[in-house]
Amino acid sequence: MNVRVFQTLLKRELGFYLTTLTGYVILSMVMFLIGLSLLTVILAYNGRAMDAPLTEAFYATPFFWFIVLLACPAITMRSFAHEKSTGTYEALMTTPVSNLQIVFSKFLASWIFYGLMWLPLWGFMVWLGQFFNDPEYLDAGIVGGTALGVMLLGGLFLAIGCLASAATKSQLIAAMLALTLEMVLFMLSFVIELLPDQSGWQATLFGHICLFDHMGDFVRGIINGSHLIFYFTGTGLFLFLTWRWVESRK
Amino acid sequence: MIEVEQLTKRYAGHTALRALSFSVKKGQIVGFLGPNGAGKSTTMRIMSTFMPPTSGRIQIAGYDVARKPMEVRKRIGYMPENNPLHLDMRVEEYLRFRAGLKGVSADRLRTRLGEVLDLCDLSNVKRKIIGQMSKGYRQRVGVADAILHQPEVIILDEPTIGLDPHQVRLFRKLICSLATEHTVLLSTHILSEVELTCDRILILHDGKLLADDSKETIHRRLGSLTHVVAEIAAPWEGLSQSLEAMPSIADFKMEDLKHGFLKCHLTARDEIDIRPLLFEEIKHRGWTLRELTRQQPALEDLFVHLTHVRPNQKDV
Numbered sequence: 364m365n366v367r368v369f370q371t372l373l374k375r376e377l378g379f380y381l382t383t384l385t386g387y388v389i390l391s392m393v394m395f396l397i398g399l400s401l402l403t404v405i406l407a408y409n410g411r412a413m414d415a416p417l418t419e420a421f422y423a424t425p426f427f428w429f430i431v432l433l434a435c436p437a438i439t440m441r442s443f444a445h446e447k448s449t450g451t452y453e454a455l456m457t458t459p460v461s462n463l464q465i466v467f468s469k470f471l472a473s474w475i476f477y478g479l480m481w482l483p484l485w486g487f488m489v490w491l492g493q494f495f496n497d498p499e500y501l502d503a504g505i506v507g508g509t510a511l512g513v514m515l516l517g518g519l520f521l522a523i524g525c526l527a528s529a530a531t532k533s534q535l536i537a538a539m540l541a542l543t544l545e546m547v548l549f550m551l552s553f554v555i556e557l558l559p560d561q562s563g564w565q566a567t568l569f570g571h572i573c574l575f576d577h578m579g580d581f582v583r584g585i586i587n588g589s590h591l592i593f594y595f596t597g598t599g600l601f602l603f604l605t606w607r608w609v610e611s612r613k
Numbered sequence: 614m615i616e617v618e619q620l621t622k623r624y625a626g627h628t629a630l631r632a633l634s635f636s637v638k639k640g641q642i643v644g645f646l647g648p649n650g651a652g653k654s655t656t657m658r659i660m661s662t663f664m665p666p667t668s669g670r671i672q673i674a675g676y677d678v679a680r681k682p683m684e685v686r687k688r689i690g691y692m693p694e695n696n697p698l699h700l701d702m703r704v705e706e707y708l709r710f711r712a713g714l715k716g717v718s719a720d721r722l723r724t725r726l727g728e729v730l731d732l733c734d735l736s737n738v739k740r741k742i743i744g745q746m747s748k749g750y751r752q753r754v755g756v757a758d759a760i761l762h763q764p765e766v767i768i769l770d771e772p773t774i775g776l777d778p779h780q781v782r783l784f785r786k787l788i789c790s791l792a793t794e795h796t797v798l799l800s801t802h803i804l805s806e807v808e809l810t811c812d813r814i815l816i817l818h819d820g821k822l823l824a825d826d827s828k829e830t831i832h833r834r835l836g837s838l839t840h841v842v843a844e845i846a847a848p849w850e851g852l853s854q855s856l857e858a859m860p861s862i863a864d865f866k867m868e869d870l871k872h873g874f875l876k877c878h879l880t881a882r883d884e885i886d887i888r889p890l891l892f893e894e895i896k897h898r899g900w901t902l903r904e905l906t907r908q909q910p911a912l913e914d915l916f917v918h919l920t921h922v923r924p925n926q927k928d929v
Contacts, residue, residue, distance in 0.1 A: 371713030383701060450697030457661040458714040459686040
């Protein structure tokens with residue numbers, strides 16, 4: 364992989380997020396929702412002793428999934444679809460750049476932007492941390508685990524978004540398609556609760572793809588191999604599908 | 614430099630190219646002429662490696678487009694139809710971005726960027742945002758991008774579409790200046806444009822090559838299609854007899870206009886300019902002439918001529 368070419372692509376992709384209104388609309392909406400969720404947490408625990416880590420309390424608010432499910436399609440919808448609709452896709456695909464570099468640079472730029480989007484949360488955490496008497500509820504491990512979980516979940520959803528964007532010329536359709544696929548994955552997390560036999564292979568399978576279980580562990584600072592394998596394979600699979608789609612020139 | 618052999622492209626329910634074959638030598642400026650849907654853009658898209666052919670092959674600078682696309686991309690500068698650009702970027706920023714993708718080294722770019730900006734007359738607007746520039750300037754940015762990495766072959770798809778006559782003239786000058794270093798292939802549906810710019814003209818119609826001739830040959834062929842229109846105040850019989858007696862007129866039609874004028878549509882024999890002869894005849898007869906116009910044939914006339922006069926060429 365040519366590093367200079369990759370840097371050029373990455374810089375352009377990131378530049379688009381940081382120099383256009385779309386990027387700032389997403390950043391402000393997410394910042395507003397993060398603030399709203401932390402306000403909910405503060406009001407809920409006002410004058411009471413905390414019974415769970417702050418990260419878990421934040422995760423328990425309805426805003427967490429709202430942010431992830433809506434922000435990811437909004438970030439990735441333009442990555443391929445915008446270039447296809449304006450025609451710059453043809454100009455890009457006829458330069459000596461491999462399709463893998465193009466897919467990976469678009470994904471990485473969206474992932475970096477997604478990471479930036481969450482920065483206010485960690486700032487709030489640090490700020491709130493100074494009011495805690497018991498460090499058990501907000502230590503580096505818990506915050507680090509949550510951050511890792513948020514990034515891995517985002518990586519998976521952004522990879523899905525890249526595939527959706529590569530499949531169409533319309534940014535709106537790309538966003539709707541990504542949201543639908545993410546919602547399907549999200550809904551599959553409820554299936555395990557509906558299964559009569561909680562010890563069968565179906566329960567094991569749906570347990571592995573249950574996003575709530577993964578995130579529930581991450582916000583408590585628990586990181587194990589199965590979580591990492593799930594997110595790495597899931598993200599890898601959707602990036603592979605995006606690459607194949609781009610290769611097929613559909 | 615470019616070898617196209619039996620190139621065929623089929624879409625669902627439609628064949629865009631039918632066994633197209635031609636070759637282009639180094640340093641030539643070749644014009645691809647044809648109406649919309651003739652297959653010009655499809656051929657160029659296959660050449661640029663953007664899409665694969667259904668069958669047949671193209672070699673550019675010795676590399677097969679389907680097998681060695683990366684090698685081909687390094688050697689071509691391609692400006693797609695409608696000249697898509699990143700409208701949010703500034704001219705210099707855009708060219709630096711494109712140079713980065715094309716693997717132009719930072720050292721080389723330092724001198725090359727200035728050269729390209731000067732050649733395309735963009736030095737004064739290099740800090741401008743592309744989206745705020747006129748169509749003419751944008752086309753120049755598109756060409757600057759295509760020649761940035763000094764490719765051996767430049768492929769321009771409808772480069773002058775939407776330009777005003779002044780911009781077209783400047784653009785033509787720019788294209789001609791490129792021929793010294795590059796092989797240029799450009800497509801258009803404007804006949805006069807290729808006549809003025811290109812050494813060689815390929816005429817495409819319905820995915821087939823109708824003609825592959827030098828500019829001079831095409832010009833000669835067009836000459837035989839030239840019509841002259843004259844409005845003359847003369848008696849019908851007398852004028853008709855005079856025109857029939859002129860050996861240089863192959864065919865004519867007359868219609869009666871108001872106020873005693875007759876409108877004549879004349880076709881010359883053997884590419885002769887019949888206007889001076891006709892004028893002399895009218896002067897000699899003492900008639901009144903109020904219009905004498907030479908009508909250049911439209912592209913459609915040429916197609917009709919080529920498809921009817923040279924049916925054997927249809928399957929080239």
